[in-house]
Amino acid sequence: MSRESHEYSTISVERRDDNIAILTLMRPEALHALNSVMATELVQQFSDWVVDTQLRCIVITATGTRAFCVGADLKERNRLDDDGIRRQHALFRLFLTIRQSLDVPVIAAVQGVALGGGAEIALASDIVLASEEAEFGLPEIGLGIMPGLGGTQFLPRIIGGGRALEMLLTGDRINAEEARECGIVSRIFPRADLLNNALERAERIASMPPLAVRSIRRAVQIGGELDLNSGLAYELALHQRLMASEDRAEGVRAFVEKRPPSWRGR
Structure with missing residues (x-):
């Protein structure tokens, strides 16, 4: 330390x-x-x-x-x-x-x-x-x-x-x-x-992908203050953003190649 x-x-x-x-x-x-x-x-x-x-x-x-x-x-x-x-x-x-x-x-x-x-x-x-x-x-x-x-x-x-x-x-x-x-x-x-x-x-x-960590945290914290339909819409918006990220592509490649992923946070 x-x-x-x-x-x-x-x-x-x-x-x-x-x-x-x-x-x-x-x-x-x-x-x-x-x-x-x-x-x-x-x-x-x-x-x-x-x-x-x-x-x-x-x-x-x-x-x-x-x-x-x-x-x-x-x-x-x-x-x-x-x-x-x-x-x-x-x-x-x-x-x-x-x-x-x-x-x-x-x-x-x-x-x-x-x-x-x-x-x-x-x-x-x-x-x-x-x-x-x-x-x-x-x-x-x-x-x-x-x-x-x-x-x-x-x-x-x-x-x-x-x-x-x-x-x-x-x-x-x-x-x-x-x-x-x-x-x-x-x-x-x-x-x-x-x-x-x-x-x-x-x-x-x-060790987890930082974009996904932040998105999950926001979905729980902010979505928890919304009505269910609004919370689901907020979750979907965060999910779609992650789907377009480099980390999502890296996660899939690492899984297919059977290696640890290298997260870039973008």
Whole structure:
């Protein structure tokens, strides 16, 4: 692995084989709570990735074993005035906006607790893998507020409105098995195996034709917001574009010639 060019204080970023990035949250003393510095660094790194033509998959994880991320740093927030809180939250929302515009699959490897903004980072990911000890929750209501990093939008789209409202209105946590049953988590692994399994899946995705990966992701994300007929039409438009691509022709040739394909991304 090689380091990215930036040196951060709350996150670390490494590359594997140029096309996989591993972003690690690095505030274990605060259970990786999101403070203004971390938000700024996440905005900077994801902005860089928007124009990174080599990147094929991102894995987000955290150091230690207790937490993935427990949401906003309330100790920092308690020191801020109203304007400071608004500026801080604007950073959080900017991170979400940039992440949503990034056309690269993101895998969240969640060990320990993922609460509030930490749960929302996982919910905004394309694939969520969890350790056996993981827990998820959106406890903002207990502070007199509500999720502000996409939780009220991502959660009901994944688990349904009724189950989502139950979590949102009570602030209750669910464990890894419950999260898998309701569709938040794809797979559960022993803690020691979690990151390796996340990287194995990232490597499989990175080995696939990049145009097809992006098209499938768009079809699921954007098509899921449309009515069925419109979604089918959108899928067809993406499919036809792929049928005219060099990668489609290369895939057929490689299959006939019984060799690994060489994807060009065009």
